[in-house]
Amino acid sequence: MVTPTYGSGALPSVWQPENLQELQTLRSRLKGICRFTAGGTLLRTQWEGGLIPAPEHMISLARIPEMSGISNRGDELVIGAMTRLKECASQALLHQLPILQEAVNAIAAPSIRNVATIGGNVVSGVGDTLTALLVYDAELHWLTDSGIEIRSVSSWLQGGRDGSRNPGDVLISIHIPMRSSSMLDVEGEYRPVAREVSFYRKLGRRETFSASLVTVALYGEIDLDNRWTKIAIAAGGGSGMAMRLLDSERQLLGSEATVMQAATLAAAVTDEFTTYGDAFATEHYRKQTAGNILGAGLWEELHE
Template sequence: MVMPAYGSGAQPTVWLPVNLDELQALKYELSGKYCYAAGATLLRTQWEGGLVPVPEHMISLARIQGASGVYVDGEELVIGALTRLSHCATDVLLQQLPLLQSAMNAIAAPSIRNVATIGGNIVSGVGDSIPALLVYDAQLYWMTDNGMEMHSLSCWLNGVWEGRRNLNDVLVAIHIPLENTSLPDANSERTSVTREISFYRKLGRRETFTASLVTIAFHGELGADGRWNKIAIAAGGGSGMAMRLPESEKLLLGVEASVMQASSLAATVMAEFETYSDVFATEQYRKQTAGNMLGAGLWEALRL
């Protein structure tokens, strides 16, 4: 059995399992009196702000074998959940996912990105990587009490906001279908794609190093006939749930691309996006901003 690394007094006892078997055993032994940590950047902020109590035990995921790095596995691009944000921002394979790399560079400061992990950003439920991963149809690979399970990011988010999340589950990896990348050996149907249009935007309360008010992601593919043959749009931001926008996607799918679509897209997004009000921005402001950001991004991309 893995032994604790350190811990005394008011500080949690830190455990360092090196594989998933040891991790699963620790879960049962500690009987829920623990929390998981990887980079722990968000946890430190929450503890210092008194938002969550310091646990009796902390299980560090930092040494789990095979849970970091980026590689191709069959028809999927796989990102280990413990991969640092800074690595994701520069990884050669992830250059095929420009929206995700844009998101990585928009999160916090470089010093934080050197410590924080993509898994931690996702598991927070409100991370800025989530809209980008939604448009790439990301699947999440979990170690659960019942064994290893795969769930779509969209389904997992719905579970979080409906209170069905199991805090004992551990995110191991993120899987993205190769057909959603530009890798040479991806789906052969991509030969009909003549142009890809992708953009990611984050609006915060100041220019950098702040939580977002609104975050949007757009990925579209144009066929030889100039029509949209694939569209994926997502929006989120702040402490609200990021979501795909299927009605906004339907507005464009199969239609010939035109800058004139920018205003109608903005209006549809405003009507569809579900968000919230807080002391920093009203629900209406967030909805309007998401619509304007997506409409402006589409207009800029198509006028070139």
């Protein structure tokens, strides 16, 4: 069993397991008195801001090989939770997922992306990658008390809303299904995908290195008859949880794709998006901004 590096004074002891079995043993032994660390950028910010106390023990995930890297496995792309944001932004495999790459490039500054991990961004519960992962129907693989469990991003976020998450679970990897050239339409028939529509937008309080006010993502597929055969829309931002906008999606699915739908989408999103207000922006402002950004993005994509 791995032994810890002991801190000095008030600093915690740092454990560095080298495989998932060692990690599971440490989870059981140090339950309730430890925190897990990846890049540590968010954790450090929370400590320095006095938001959380320093734990007695920290478990570093850096040495576990299953938790790093990006690979194709069958019909899905797998991203280890410990993969640095810098690698996610530059890895050629992720060119197949432009919304996710845009989201990663919009996070903080390059110096932070060199250290921060995609797993840390997800586990924060409010990371800017979550809207992208929602529209890509991503699944999260967790190490739990019962072993490896698989949850969709949507269901995991719902667990944060209803309090059913276990904070001791460890995110191991992110799995994203890859698209085929033909998809089932709303009537259950396979139709060729003539065109993909996708974009990600982030609005912050200033241009760089600030918390987002609103983040939105849209992924859609249009068939040869110029009808939406698939549409996925998500919004989030700030300290609010991202969400799929299912009612707004239904406004478009199966209909003809035209620029006239931009206004319809903007209104639907404004009505459906659940968010919050704070000192920087009211709830209504965030809702309306999400609707306007998605409507404008759709107009730009379909106007080409």
